[in-house]
Amino acid sequence: xxxxxxxxxxxxxxxxxxxxxxxxxxxxxxxxxxxxxxxxxxxxxxxxxxxxxxxxxxxxxxxxxxxxxxxxxxxxxxxxxxxxxxxxxxxxxxxxxxxxxxxxxxxxxxxxxxxxxxxxxxxxxxxxxxxxxxxxxxxxxxxxxxxxxxxxxxxxxxxxxxxxxxxxxxxxxxxxxxxxxxxxxxxxxxxxxxxxxxxxxxxxxxxxxxxxxxxxxxxxxxxxxxxxxxxxxxxxxxxxxxxxxxxxxxxxxxxxxxxxxxxxxxxxxxxxxxxxxxxxxxxxxxxxxxxxxxxxxxxxxxxxxxxxxxxxxxxxxxxxxxxxxxxxxxxxxxxxxxxxxxxxxxxxxxxxxxxxxxxxxxxxxxxxxxxxxxxxxxxxxxxxxxxxxxxxxxxxxxxxxxxxxxxxxxxxxxxxxxxxxxxxxxxxxxxxxxxxxxxxxxxxxxxxxxxxxxxxxxxxxxxxxxxxxxxxxxxxxxxxxxxxxxxxxxxxxx
Numbered sequence: 389x390x391x392x393x394x395x396x397x398x399x400x401x402x403x404x405x406x407x408x409x410x411x412x413x414x415x416x417x418x419x420x421x422x423x424x425x426x427x428x429x430x431x432x433x434x435x436x437x438x439x440x441x442x443x444x445x446x447x448x449x450x451x452x453x454x455x456x457x458x459x460x461x462x463x464x465x466x467x468x469x470x471x472x473x474x475x476x477x478x479x480x481x482x483x484x485x486x487x488x489x490x491x492x493x494x495x496x497x498x499x500x501x502x503x504x505x506x507x508x509x510x511x512x513x514x515x516x517x518x519x520x521x522x523x524x525x526x527x528x529x530x531x532x533x534x535x536x537x538x539x540x541x542x543x544x545x546x547x548x549x550x551x552x553x554x555x556x557x558x559x560x561x562x563x564x565x566x567x568x569x570x571x572x573x574x575x576x577x578x579x580x581x582x583x584x585x586x587x588x589x590x591x592x593x594x595x596x597x598x599x600x601x602x603x604x605x606x607x608x609x610x611x612x613x614x615x616x617x618x619x620x621x622x623x624x625x626x627x628x629x630x631x632x633x634x635x636x637x638x639x640x641x642x643x644x645x646x647x648x649x650x651x652x653x654x655x656x657x658x659x660x661x662x663x664x665x666x667x668x669x670x671x672x673x674x675x676x677x678x679x680x681x682x683x684x685x686x687x688x689x690x691x692x693x694x695x696x697x698x699x700x701x702x703x704x705x706x707x708x709x710x711x712x713x714x715x716x717x718x719x720x721x722x723x724x725x726x727x728x729x730x731x732x733x734x735x736x737x738x739x740x741x742x743x744x745x746x747x748x749x750x751x752x753x754x755x756x757x758x759x760x761x762x763x764x765x766x767x768x769x770x771x772x773x774x775x776x777x778x779x780x781x782x783x784x785x786x787x788x789x790x791x792x793x794x795x796x797x798x799x800x801x802x803x804x805x806x807x808x809x810x811x812x813x814x815x816x817x818x819x820x821x822x823x824x825x826x827x828x829x830x831x832x833x834x835x836x837x838x839x840x841x842x843x844x845x846x847x848x849x850x851x852x853x854x855x856x857x858x859x860x861x862x863x864x865x866x867x868x869x870x871x872x873x874x875x876x877x878x879x880x881x882x
Contacts, residue, residue, distance in 0.1 A: 395684030433493035457598020581611030598657030608632035620720030726842035737876035748863035782856025806852035
C-alpha cells in the first residue's frame with residue numbers, strides 16, 4: 389500500500405479511526421494488547437505514571453507490515469484491560485524522518501519523558517544505508533508529547549571508536565544512585581553484538597561511559613533492546629541478540645532473548661556476568677522491556693512474534709499483525725530468573741471447570757473446550773515415555789505440549805497448529821518428585837506456557853481453524869496420572 393511521504397500523529401490517528409473497523413477479528417487476541425489496526429512490534433516506554441501502566445509500541449498503522457515507525461500508545465490499570473490513546477510519536481522531524489525506533493520512558497519532575505532512536509536513511513538500501521541517534525520527547529499529561537527542538541541528545545558523533553557507525557539504537561533509560569543512565573544496543577561492525585552505557589544528570593547532556601558488555605563470538609552479531617535492572621540483590625542485563633547460534637536446545641530462533649544475572653559496576657560502566665539463560669524457550673518472544681511498579685514488582689513484557697517468520701494475518705489481508713505477550717513478573721531465585729503470570733488476570737476468570745485424579749493411557753478427549761482460557765495441570769510422570777496436553781484440537785489441528793522422559797525436556801510442537809510456521813521447541817525441566825506442573829494461557833492465536841514455578845516459559849503464535857476448540861490429554865507408557873486439571877475461560881468483558 390503506497391502512502392504519501394509526510395507522516396504526522398494527527399494523520400495516523402485519523403487513519404486509525406477511519407480504518408479500524410476493517411480489521412478482521414478471526415485471530416484477534418482477547419486478553420493481550422495489539423494495535424487497533426496495522427503493524428505492531430517492540431514494546432516501548434513501559435512505565436507506571438500517575439497510577440496507570442503506559443505501554444508504547446513500534447507501530448505502522450498504514451499497513452500490516454513493517455514501515456516507517458510510529459509509537460502507538462495504550463494505558464491500563466491492571467495490565468490486561470487496555471485503553472488506546474493517540475499516537476505518541478510520528479517520524480516528522482529531520483533526525484527521525486525515517487522512523488521513531490524503539491526506546492523507553494521515565495518520569496522526571498512530574499513529566500513523562502520518552503527517549504527513543506531517530507532513524508534516517510542515507511541511501512537506497514534500507515538494510516544497509518542508515519544512521520541512528522537518540523532523542524527526547526516530553527509530556528505534561530502523559531498523552532501529548534513534544535520533541536526537543538535540539539534533538540538528538542546523543543548524536544552520531546558520540547558513538548565511540550570501534551563501534552558500528554549505524555547500529556546505535558533502543559535506549560533504555562534508568563536511574564542509579566541519583567543519576568540517569570542509558571544502555572544502547574549496537575555491535576563492533578565485525579560480527580559481535582555489544583551494549584553501550586551513557587550517563588547524565590538531566591537527560592539532555594550525556595557522557596559516554598563504556599562498553600557495558602560485548603559478545604565473545606558466541607552471542608550474536610548485533611544486540612538489540614537492552615535492559616538493565618536490579619533484582620533480588622543482583623542486576624539483570626536483558627538483551628535481544630540477533631543471529632545468535634543455537635546452544636543445544638536454547639536460542640534456536642533466528643533472533644533470541646537472553647537474561648544475564650550478575651553485578652553492575654556503575655563507576656566503571658561494566659557488567660560482570662555470572663549466569664545467562666534464554667528468557668523464553670518458545671518461538672515468539674522478542675525485544676522484552678521491563679518496568680518497576682508501585683507494588684515493587686519487576687514486570688517484563690515482550691513482542692509476541694518473531695522477525696522473518698510468516699504471519700498469517702498479513703497473508704489473509706486481516707489488516708493487522710503483531711501482539712504483546714502476557715506481562716510476567718521477574719523474580720530472582722538464587723542465580724536464575726523466574727517468570728510468573730500476574731495475579732491480576734485471575735479477576736477475569738470465568739467459571740471453574742476441573743478434573744480430578746485420572747490415570748492416563750493413550751489419548752483422551754476432555755469434556756472441555758475453548759480458545760481463550762487459562763489451564764492448570766499437574767502430572768505424575770510414572771514410567772511414561774511421554775505425556776502432556778493437546779490444545780486447540782480439531783479434525784486437522786493440534787498444538788502439542790508434552791514432556792519427554794528420555795531427554796528430560798518439555799516440548800511445544802506446532803507442526804499441526806493450523807496456518808503459519810510449524811516446528812518444535814524444547815526446554816530442559818527437572819521434575820519435582822516426579823511431578824510436572826503447567827500453567828497454560830491460550831488466547832485465540834497464542835499459547836504461553838509457564839512451567840513449574842516459572843523456571844521456564846514457552847510462547848508461540850498458532851493459527852488453527854476456528855472450530856478447533858478441543859483439549860486432549862495423552863500418555864505413552866505406563867503409570868502416568870493426571871493429578872489435577874483446572875480450566876477457566878478468560879472474559880475481559882466490555
